[in-house]
Amino acid sequence: MIVNMRRILQRYFRGIPKIPAAILVMLFWAAIFADFLAPHNPEVGDPRERLLPTVFETGGMLKYPLGTDTMGRDVLSRVIFGARVSLLVAFSAVFLSACIGTLVGICAGFFGGWIDQIVMRFTDAWLSIPTIMFATLLAVVLGPSVANIIIIMGLIYWTRYARVTRGEALSLKSREFVHLATIAGSTKLRIIRKHILPNVMNSVITLASLQIGVVIVVEASLTFLGVGVPPPKPAWGLMLSEGRAGLFTGQWWLIVFPGLAIALLVMSFNLLGDWLRRRLDPHQQSLL
Amino acid sequence: MKRYIIRRLLLGVIVVWIVSVLIFLATRASGDPVLMMADPGASEEELDVIRNRYGLNLPLPMQYVVFIVNSLKGDFGQSLFQGTDASQLILERIPATIELLLAAKLISLAIGITGGVLAVASRRKWIKNAVRMFSLLGLSMPNFWIALLGMLLFSVLLGILPTSGRGEIQHLIMPAFALGWYFSAGYTRITYSALLEVLNQEYIKLARIKGLPEWLVIGKHALKNAMIPVITLAGMNVVIMISAAVPIETVFAWPGLGYLLYTSAGNRDFNVVQGVVLIISIFMVLLNLLVDILYAYLDPRIRYD
Numbered sequence: 001m002i003v004n005m006r007r008i009l010q011r012y013f014r015g016i017p018k019i020p021a022a023i024l025v026m027l028f029w030a031a032i033f034a035d036f037l038a039p040h041n042p043e044v045g046d047p048r049e050r051l052l053p054t055v056f057e058t059g060g061m062l063k064y065p066l067g068t069d070t071m072g073r074d075v076l077s078r079v080i081f082g083a084r085v086s087l088l089v090a091f092s093a094v095f096l097s098a099c100i101g102t103l104v105g106i107c108a109g110f111f112g113g114w115i116d117q118i119v120m121r122f123t124d125a126w127l128s129i130p131t132i133m134f135a136t137l138l139a140v141v142l143g144p145s146v147a148n149i150i151i152i153m154g155l156i157y158w159t160r161y162a163r164v165t166r167g168e169a170l171s172l173k174s175r176e177f178v179h180l181a182t183i184a185g186s187t188k189l190r191i192i193r194k195h196i197l198p199n200v201m202n203s204v205i206t207l208a209s210l211q212i213g214v215v216i217v218v219e220a221s222l223t224f225l226g227v228g229v230p231p232p233k234p235a236w237g238l239m240l241s242e243g244r245a246g247l248f249t250g251q252w253w254l255i256v257f258p259g260l261a262i263a264l265l266v267m268s269f270n271l272l273g274d275w276l277r278r279r280l281d282p283h284q285q286s287l288l
Numbered sequence: 289m290k291r292y293i294i295r296r297l298l299l300g301v302i303v304v305w306i307v308s309v310l311i312f313l314a315t316r317a318s319g320d321p322v323l324m325m326a327d328p329g330a331s332e333e334e335l336d337v338i339r340n341r342y343g344l345n346l347p348l349p350m351q352y353v354v355f356i357v358n359s360l361k362g363d364f365g366q367s368l369f370q371g372t373d374a375s376q377l378i379l380e381r382i383p384a385t386i387e388l389l390l391a392a393k394l395i396s397l398a399i400g401i402t403g404g405v406l407a408v409a410s411r412r413k414w415i416k417n418a419v420r421m422f423s424l425l426g427l428s429m430p431n432f433w434i435a436l437l438g439m440l441l442f443s444v445l446l447g448i449l450p451t452s453g454r455g456e457i458q459h460l461i462m463p464a465f466a467l468g469w470y471f472s473a474g475y476t477r478i479t480y481s482a483l484l485e486v487l488n489q490e491y492i493k494l495a496r497i498k499g500l501p502e503w504l505v506i507g508k509h510a511l512k513n514a515m516i517p518v519i520t521l522a523g524m525n526v527v528i529m530i531s532a533a534v535p536i537e538t539v540f541a542w543p544g545l546g547y548l549l550y551t552s553a554g555n556r557d558f559n560v561v562q563g564v565v566l567i568i569s570i571f572m573v574l575l576n577l578l579v580d581i582l583y584a585y586l587d588p589r590i591r592y593d
Contacts, residue, residue, distance in 0.1 A: 121299070125306035128572040129565070132531035134314065136553050137565045141317045141324070217430045221535045224432055227553050240433060244539075247440055248451075255440070259433035267428035 017275055020268035027265055031084040038077035039063070042234040045072030051246070054253050067253040069243060075253060079261050081234040086265065089150055089229070090216045096154030098208050101161025106196055108162065109169025110188070119166065123159040131156050132221060139227035149228045153215055161207055165200045172196050202280050209273035213266040220262050236262050293581055300577040307569045312355050315562050316348070324558035325365055341365075364563035367552070374559040377548065378567060384454055385544030388467065388537065389529055391460050396468035397522060400475025401511075407476070408483045409506050423473035432535035435466040439539070452541040459540075467536045471525060478521050482514035523579050527572045 013021075030037055050072040053060045060067065066075040108119035135152045142148045172178060172195070181191050222228035223237030231238055236258040243254025322335050322344050330338075339345045342354060342365070358364070364374040407419045442449040442462065453459050486492065487510055495505045530546075537546035545564055552560040 121302050121306055124299070124303045125310060125573070128303065128307060128527060128576060129310065129569045130527055130531040130572065132534045133549060133565045133568060134311075136534070136549055137311070137561050138314050138317065140553050140556060140558060140561050141315060213428065220430050221432060221532075224430075224535055225538060225550050225553065237430075240436065244436065247436060247444060252440060255433070255436045259430065259436065262433065263425075263429045266430075267424060270424065270427055 017271045020271040023264050024268045027083045030080045031087045034081045034084050038080045040074035040077040042077045042081040043232045047072050051251055066257050078234040079257055082236040085235045089219050090212050092150045093153035093215050094208050094212050097157035098161050098204055101158035102165050102204050105162035105165030106169045109166040110173055123162055126159045135222055136227050144227050144230045146229055164203050168200045169196050172199055206277045206280050209276050213269040216266050292584055296580055304573050311566050312352050365559035367560050368557045369555045374563045378563050381545045381548045391464035392467035395464050396471040400472035401479050403476035404479025407480050423476045426469040426473040431466050431470055432539050435536055435539040438462045454543055463536050463540045463542055475518055478517050482517050486510045486514045
């Protein structure tokens with residue numbers, strides 16, 4: 001049993017970059033078990049213990065290892081809960097955009113003709129709209145909330161999936177097995193579901209894994225700008241925007257730790273995404 | 289050639305139209321935008337004046353026509369907080385943004401190309417790893433965090449660079465670097481792979497046989513041809529850079545469009561936000577169009593279908 005497990009692990013995770021994988025596991029762990037791991041409530045602070053420094057400095061308390069913010073909230077707890085917000089938003093947004101993009105792309109490639117033309121012009125248009133600006137407009141109209149930021153980013157990032165899956169659907173359409181399925185009397189819907197979709201999944205997963213880092217950074221940026229996750233939720237981008245003032249009054253911990261969390265998470269995703277791409281498409285080689 | 293350009297122009301018009309429809313729909317996503325266009329305490333009569341001016345009592349397709357006509361006239365309404373025309377506010381901010389984008393572009397190209405060349409040319413492994421690490425950091429750190437760390441180091445601790453304002457070169461260094469770092473990673477990657485490809489070609493072998501020193505082979509003969517994909521990428525990611533500039537401008541209070549967007553979004557100044565997005569998007573479509581046509585001139589092998 002154990003031997004089998006090891007073999008399976010070796011088969012699927014061969015050459016996986018270990019440090020990024022470990023960081024990712026840790027952050028997922030933090031996100032899932034935040035309620036047990038975080039020493040304090042992330043949204044309610046003690047006003048008498050505002051702006052305490054980290055435990056390593058004079059005046060720091062063991063109770064608050066990474067210090068407290070302007071409202072006396074524990075920075076460590078907020079960073080831990082921040083992983084949950086960040087991962088939840090990123091995964092939902094990527095999933096949503098991958099679904100929209102794949103659906104649109106397959107339809108465009110498979111049906112061709114005017115549907116294809118419309119879809120291609122739409123993707124052209126989306127690529128000319130600056131994402132953060134458009135997201136800001138939507139957020140101003142809809143109002144900032146976690147659900148809205150997920151929908152907004154899902155609506156913005158579908159174009160890449162559409163382009164890739166369109167191309168693949170186009171080439172799959174003329175393959176033998178699709179012709180044979182048509183002759184055998186399969187409906188178009190069945191062909192798409194049974195023959196096209198499974199064959200584009202590799203590219204969609206690779207694309208999604210590379211996209212997730214971008215989405216995390218954009219979510220943090222939008223939240224930082226005040227149009228993403230609204231306060232008092234413990235989001236890393238929010239912590240950075242609230243901690244900005246601390247820069248000039250010496251509270252360096254308010255901006256260093258949340259940013260470090262974002263950077264570590266994104267870097268791990270980037271490295272693992274790159275590993276995944278090489279696993280699924282071994283012919284590519286690149287510096288990064 | 290002529291047919292290609294005409295076709296491309298027509299497609300461009302369609303894309304502009306789609307962009308305008310998307311932005312129009314976004315502005316109407318909440319149902320009744322009049323509450324966002326007027327002062328918070330406006331009376332019912334005042335609301336009606338605005339409804340008439342922007343045709344908000346008309347059916348949706350007609351509203352779109354009014355929206356387009358007003359936009360073509362450059363009329364995005366009054367800024368709710370400054371009291372001036374939104375379009376004028378926007379125009380005032382354009383030079384600062386262009387200045388920042390150009391500086392960031394130059395810095396990112398300089399860093400990126402240098403990195404790519406170093407990774408190819410050096411035989412020492414640690415240099416290659418250093419370039420890799422530098423790129424990876426640029427890709428992974430949110431640019432506004434780079435900006436905040438830069439302020440902490442260079443403004444607060446060392447006191448050598450200002451934290452905000454515009455005018456001197458010192459004001460430009462940190463924002464341009466914080467914005468450019470992310471993009472330099474892409475240029476490094478492309479320079480690296482393009483150089484490797486070019487270095488395999490016959491004329492490079494000839495240059496080497498001729499006895500040219502390695503730095504001349506790479507720096508002069510190879511780099512020239514390896515630059516084509518780099519320049520293409522540099523053109524393509526302008527629109528991403530404009531987006532990425534918003535948090536940077538916000539952190540440094542850089543008086544450009546991004547900062548205007550940030551302050552307006554904070555004030556729920558709908559008219560200005562809508563104007564900025566519309567102007568930039570249309571401008572981007574036109575820029576892409578221009579680049580495409582320019583390519584057709586420069587590289588006659590481009591397909592004309």
